Amino acid sequence: MIRRGLRAAARLGHHGALPGGPYILPRFSLASAFGSSMDSLVSRFCQEKTDLKNYALPNASWCPDMLNLYHEFLEKTKADGWIRLPSFKSNRNHIQGLKFPLVLTVSSDKSDCHIFTRCIKTEGQGYEYVIFFHPSKKKSVCLFQPGPYLEGPRGFAHGGSLAAMIDETFSKTAYLAGDGLFTLNLNTRFKNLIRMGSLAVLNVGVEKVEDQKLYISCVAQSTDQQTVYAKASGTFLQLQLEEDSSQY
Amino acid sequence: MLRSCTAALRTLRALRGRREGASPAARDPVLARRWFSTEKVIPKDHALPNPSWSKDLRLLFDQFMKKCEDGSWERLPSYKNSKLVKEQLSQAQLFTRGYEDGLGFEYVIFYNDDEKRTVCLFQGGPYLQGVPGFLHGGAIATMIDAAVGMCAAIPGGIVMTANLNINFKRPIPLCSVVVINSQLDKIEGRKLFLSCTVRSADEKILYSEATGLFIKLDPEKSLI
Numbered sequence: 001m002i003r004r005g006l007r008a009a010a011r012l013g014h015h016g017a018l019p020g021g022p023y024i025l026p027r028f029s030l031a032s033a034f035g036s037s038m039d040s041l042v043s044r045f046c047q048e049k050t051d052l053k054n055y056a057l058p059n060a061s062w063c064p065d066m067l068n069l070y071h072e073f074l075e076k077t078k079a080d081g082w083i084r085l086p087s088f089k090s091n092r093n094h095i096q097g098l099k100f101p102l103v104l105t106v107s108s109d110k111s112d113c114h115i116f117t118r119c120i121k122t123e124g125q126g127y128e129y130v131i132f133f134h135p136s137k138k139k140s141v142c143l144f145q146p147g148p149y150l151e152g153p154r155g156f157a158h159g160g161s162l163a164a165m166i167d168e169t170f171s172k173t174a175y176l177a178g179d180g181l182f183t184l185n186l187n188t189r190f191k192n193l194i195r196m197g198s199l200a201v202l203n204v205g206v207e208k209v210e211d212q213k214l215y216i217s218c219v220a221q222s223t224d225q226q227t228v229y230a231k232a233s234g235t236f237l238q239l240q241l242e243e244d245s246s247q248y
Numbered sequence: 249m250l251r252s253c254t255a256a257l258r259t260l261r262a263l264r265g266r267r268e269g270a271s272p273a274a275r276d277p278v279l280a281r282r283w284f285s286t287e288k289v290i291p292k293d294h295a296l297p298n299p300s301w302s303k304d305l306r307l308l309f310d311q312f313m314k315k316c317e318d319g320s321w322e323r324l325p326s327y328k329n330s331k332l333v334k335e336q337l338s339q340a341q342l343f344t345r346g347y348e349d350g351l352g353f354e355y356v357i358f359y360n361d362d363e364k365r366t367v368c369l370f371q372g373g374p375y376l377q378g379v380p381g382f383l384h385g386g387a388i389a390t391m392i393d394a395a396v397g398m399c400a401a402i403p404g405g406i407v408m409t410a411n412l413n414i415n416f417k418r419p420i421p422l423c424s425v426v427v428i429n430s431q432l433d434k435i436e437g438r439k440l441f442l443s444c445t446v447r448s449a450d451e452k453i454l455y456s457e458a459t460g461l462f463i464k465l466d467p468e469k470s471l472i
Binding site for chain 1 (some may be wrong): 279344346347352353371374375376377378379380381384385386387389390391393394408409410413414415416419422459
C-alpha cells in the first residue's frame with residue numbers, strides 16, 4: 001500500500017502544469033483522493049482556518065529588503081501560482097488529518113516541543129523567515145533574516161544557522177512536492193558570510209525524484225544577487241503519512 | 249564559518265600548564281580573572297553537568313573526565329556571553345548556548361591533542377525538534393559544524409567552514425544522548441580535511457557520518 005502510494009507520489013512529481021488562472025486552494029476534504037496529492041498535502045499544511053500562531057508574517061524586526069520581497073511574492077500568490085506557507089510551532093500542526101507512521105512514534109514526544117527554527121520567540125532575535133512555494137514548478141523561495149542569537153563571527157550569522165535554514169526549506173519543499181520526510185544527505189558549500197540582520201534569499205528547486213528519494217538543491221544569495229552565500233544539495237526519503245482515523 | 253579560537257588555544261595551554269601541579273578544577277577563579285581582565289565576575293562554564301543532563305550524559309561525562317586525569321584528554325570550557333570575553337571565543341558556542349538549561353543544545357567537547365580528535369557529548373532538547381519526536385536535521389548540522397569546527401580550530405587557528413557534507417542514516421530521538429567523534433584527516437596548505445561520526449551513547453547505533461573542509465584564514469585580512 002505504501003509502495004503504491006509512493007509510486008503515485010512519484011508520478012505526481014512529474015505531473016505537468018496545473019490548470020491556468022489564479023491558483024485557488026482546494027477545500028480541505030477528509031475524503032481526499034487515494035494517495036496524497038500535492039493539493040491535499042498543501043491544504044492540510046496551510047490550514048486556512050486556524051487559531052494557531054503563524055510565525056511567517058511580517059513583524060517590526062523585518063528589514064526593508066525582506067518586506068519588499070515579501071510583498072513582491074505576495075503579489076505573485078494572486079496570479080502566478082505561488083503559495084505563501086504558514087509556519088506553526090510544531091510540524092505536527094502542519095499535517096492535519098494525517099499522522100506519522102507508527103514505527104516513528106517515540107515516547108519522548110513532549111508537548112513543549114518546538115520546531116528548531118521557531119524556538120527563539122523574541123521577534124528579530126533568531127530565525128526570521130517565510131517560505132513561498134510553487135507547486136507546479138516544485139520550487140521554493142525562502143526569505144531569511146538571521147538575528148543576533150544566530151551570531152557566529154562577530155556581526156555575521158553562524159554557518160550552522162544557514163545550514164539549518166537550508167535544511168528546513170528543503171524539508172518543507174520536499175514534503176509538499178513529493179512526500180519527502182527525512183533528510184538523508186545535506187551537502188553545504190559555504191562561500192560568504194551573511195551579515196546579521198540582512199536578508200538572504202534561498203532559491204530551492206527539486207531536481208529529480210527517483211527510487212523513493214527526492215533530490216533538491218539550493219542557492220543562497222543576497223537580495224541583489226551579487227553575493228552568493230552558499231550552495232547546497234540535499235536528498236530526502238519519501239515516506240507517505242497515514243490518514244489519522246482516530247480523530248474522526 | 250569563522251572560528252576565532254585564540255581563547256580556546258589559551259584554554260588548552262592553561263589546562264596543560266596545570267597538569268603538573270594544581271587541582272584540575274574547571275572553574276579556577278584565578279585563571280578566569282586572568283582571561284577576563286575587565287570584570288571580577290566569573291562567567292558560567294556551560295560545558296558542565298546541570299540538572300537537565302540525563303543519566304547517560306552524566307555517565308559519559310564522568311568517563312571522559314577520568315580520561316582527562318592523565319592529560320591525554322582536555323575538557324573544553326564553554327562560555328555564553330561575549331561581552332565578558334576579551335578575545336573572541338569560538339563563536340559557534342554563543343549560538344548553541346542561547347537556550348535555557350535542557351531545552352536546546354546540552355553538550356561538552358573533549359579534545360585529544362596527540363590523536364588530533366574531539367569527542368562531543370550531545371543531548372538535544374525539545375526546542376530542536378524536526379519530525380515530531382526527533383532532532384531537526386539543521387540542529388544536527390549545527391552541532392556537527394561546532395564539534396568538527398573545534399577539531400579544526402585547535403590545530404588550525406582561525407578557520408572557516410568551506411564545506412560540510414552530512415549523511416543521515418537514522419533519525420535521532422529527541423532528548424537522547426549522542427557521541428560525535430571528529431578527527432583531523434589531513435592538512436594541505438590552508439585546507440583542513442575532517443570527518444566525524446554520530447553514534448548512540450552505547451555506540452551501537454550509527455546515526456550520521458560527515459566530512460568537512462575548513463580553511464585557515466589569514467588573521468591579517470578582514471572578513472569580507
